[in-house]
Amino acid sequence: MNTGKESMGNASGMQLSRRDAIKGAAVMGMGLLGATSLAACAPGKGGDDAAGGAGAGAASWDKEVQVLVAGTGTVVHAAIACAERGAESVLVVEKDSAMFGGTSAxxxxxxxxxxxxxxxxxxxxxxxxxxxxxxxxxxxxxxxxxxxxxxxxxxxxxxxxxxxxxxxxxxxxxxxxxxxxxxxxxxxxxxxxxxxxxxxxxxxxQPLMAPAQWEGYRAYVDASDRIELAMGTSVESLVTDDEGAVVGAVLSDGTRVKASAVILGTGGFEHDEDMRRFHLPFPYYRSNGSANNTGDAHRMGARIGAQLAYMDTTFGNPYFDTQKEWEPGAFRYDKVGSDAFAPRGFPHSIMVNRKGRRFCDESTMYDTMNRAFGTYDTGTLEYVNIPGYWICDSTYTSTFLLPGYATPDELPEFVFKFDSLEELAEGMGIDEGALLAEVSSFNEHAGQGADPAWHRGEKAASANTLAMMSALMSLPGAEIPQSVLGTVSEPPFYCCRYVPGMMGGTRGGLHINENAQVLDVEGQPIEGLYATGNCSSGVAGYWAGGATLGQGGVMGYVAAKHCVEAAQR
Structure with a gap:
């Protein structure tokens, strides 16, 4: 482990195993362990200890702590709360060798x-x-x-x-x-x-943004004599006793750590291609989540019989496609293309699919907008809204920046310019007749301040987004419109593709109860194992801004309270 604060401890060897029926049900029934996971479990890949905890045989410990915490995102609150509530020794391991805080930071x-x-x-x-x-x-x-x-x-x-x-x-x-x-x-x-x-x-x-917050959390961790931090280290597998309780873990450097409780906060699985294919209901193309979010906790839990839940869900966010050429199925890490600031919903712009039809209220919040990409066309047998095509006119560009904070004078390669809607349809592969009819209908109603088709502008979110975010996207001195509706009629026209993505990553994972304890496939708590954040089943959907940090922080705190109190009983 890469750590500057180390207190080594030993424990006597013990016989470790796991209820084979539950383990088998988890692995086979939930469809998680594909080729990559099975390879990790196979003989010759590190043995039983590296693959999981079950059937590990006689074992000795290299280190002993009261609580082992995996990750430094929102789960850092769990580590700090454990120390504050009396845990004498807390080991925090972070997979990244340099970045403290992961996606959260x-x-x-x-x-x-x-x-x-x-x-x-x-x-x-x-x-x-x-x-x-x-x-x-x-x-x-x-x-x-x-x-x-x-x-x-x-x-x-x-x-x-x-x-x-x-x-x-x-x-x-x-x-x-x-x-x-x-x-x-x-x-x-x-x-x-x-x-x-x-x-x-x-x-x-003064409000503290994420970098300042995690700087404060890191300072606490570094100063605490109860917390030890190991960067560039991850939990590879969980170790269980013959009753199925988690009693420790094996780290990426081979260190065997005995712990009264293990709290997992390793993020989602968006950067694991197999898991995306197995679990997400339609193709996703982008995420601003850490590249370390590869489903580590999901796999570890499944190997010892943990139940998984809501694996088909994400913290959704549309992205404009920053590639010049359309690449079907290509998944990328991306912070530039995130559309949380919603230029797609500003006046004098619309979004259509390849059939030339609008398919959403463009000004709605990003998670609700992202769900519209999942529509499956039973006539053409395709996800017809992937990609979407965002179109604006020159009235838009006289007031607002284009996606990527671009202007017509310096267009990035992913924003395309056309002299007419007919040329735009041909150039982007959109049904011309349908597009012209759709724009005509939209313009007729927008001129009257209405959108009977998708109710754009009727929700408070539309006005709030325009009022608060247009300041970030407007040109100097431009007069900001008071409506999200405006005709798309003045050439030249501009277009870019939009794709479904994630704001922070996937949000399904290890099924937890009200104490943040991980449940097995029979719905019973696995003693000694907790999960929080995007590797857990979470709390609710994307219910408000900051849902990722909110659920991760609070449930991490809940996990800390429960595991420390359990140790003190």
């Missing part, structure tokens, strides 16, 4: 949270019943209501803990653009702030 830095003491300061009126009703609907009624309740009931305590531990002053908002994303659902808040994108503020009253 490069995120927007906001947390989706509910029922905070700070609601009154922000003018937010909320109830526990409304939150839970809303979260149930956003999760499509599939997700564990006990986990949702645990999240809501612990959010305020988590926030107070963060402030007290790091000497920060309050939680608040910086923008009205990232409230409740599914505002038409029962239980959503009419208030523009909603429950999304809460930020911690420092002692000087």
């Amino acid at each position: 490069t995120s927007g830095g906001g947390y989706a949270l509910a029922m905070l003491d700070f609601n009154a300061d922000e003018g937010i009126e909320d109830t526990r019943e409304k939150v839970l009703e809303y979260m149930k609907l956003v999760g499509d009624g599939r997700m564990d209501e006990n986990v949702q309740a645990a999240f809501v009931d612990n959010a305020n305590e988590f926030c107070r803990f963060v402030l007290e531990t790091h000497g920060w002053s309050k939680w608040g908002h910086t923008s009205k653009a990232f409230g409740d994303y599914y505002e038409l659902y029962q239980g959503s808040l009419d208030d523009a702030y909603g429950r999304g994108s809460w930020y911690p503020f420092d002692g000087d009253g």
Whole structure:
């Protein structure tokens, strides 16, 4: 391990095994372990210890700690909470040799949270019943209501803990653009702030963005005499006893670590091609998640009989395609093409599919917009909305920047310019007649300030996105329109492709209960094993801005409370 704070310990050897029936059911029944995972389990690839914990035989430990934490994203809150609540020794391992914080440290830095003491300061009126009703609907009624309740009931305590531990002053908002994303659902808040994108503020009253937050978390970890950090190190496999409890793990350098509890926070699986194919319901093309998000915890858990849940879900976000040529099926890491700032919904622009038809409210929030890509055309037997084609006219470019913060004078290779809609249709491979008819209909209604087809501009999210984000996309001195509707009629026209992607990654994983304990395939907690963040089954869908950090932080705190209290009993 690459660590500067090391306290070695030994434990006597012990016989380790796992209930073969449960392990077999997990591996075979959930379809997770394809060629890559089976290779890791096969003889000659490190033996049973490297592959999992079951049937490991006599073992000795190289190191002993109270809690082993895998990852430094939102799970860092679990590590810090363990130390603060009395755990004498916490080992944190981070797969990346240089980057502390993973995807979280490069995120927007906001947390989706509910029922905070700070609601009154922000003018937010909320109830526990409304939150839970809303979260149930956003999760499509599939997700564990006990986990949702645990999240809501612990959010305020988590926030107070963060402030007290790091000497920060309050939680608040910086923008009205990232409230409740599914505002038409029962239980959503009419208030523009909603429950999304809460930020911690420092002692000087300044909001802390993600880099500053994770700098603070790293400083705490480095200063703590209870936490040891090993960068460039990962958990390779879990070790279980003959009752199926997790009693330790094998690290990537071969170190065998005995631990009373293991808390996994290794991120999603978006950068594993096989897992994307096995689990996601339609092709995804982009993610801004760390390249280290390769499903490590998912595999480790499945090998010892853990149940997986919601593996078909993501934190969705559309991307404009930054490649000149269309590459069907090509998946890339991308931060440049993220469309969270929603130029697709600004006036004098529309989005169509290859048949020339609009297929969404272009101004809706990014997660809801992303779901529109999954429509399957039963006539042509294809995902007809992949790619989408975003089109704007010269009125748009006189006010706003093009995707990629471009201008007509310096077009990137992925933004195409045409003198007419007919030329655009031919050049991009769009049905010409249908496109002309669609634009004509859109223009007729947009001129009247209406969109009867997709209701663009009718939701608060549209106005909030325009008001808050147009400042980032508008030209100097330009007068900002007060509507997201505007005709697409003045040549030249500009076009780029849009593809489905992820904001932070996949969001299905190890099925957890209200204590963040990982469940086996029979729905029973696996003693000693916890998960949080994108490697877990999570809390709800993408319910508000900062849902990734919110659920990961709060449930990491819940995991820490439970595992430390269990050790003290």
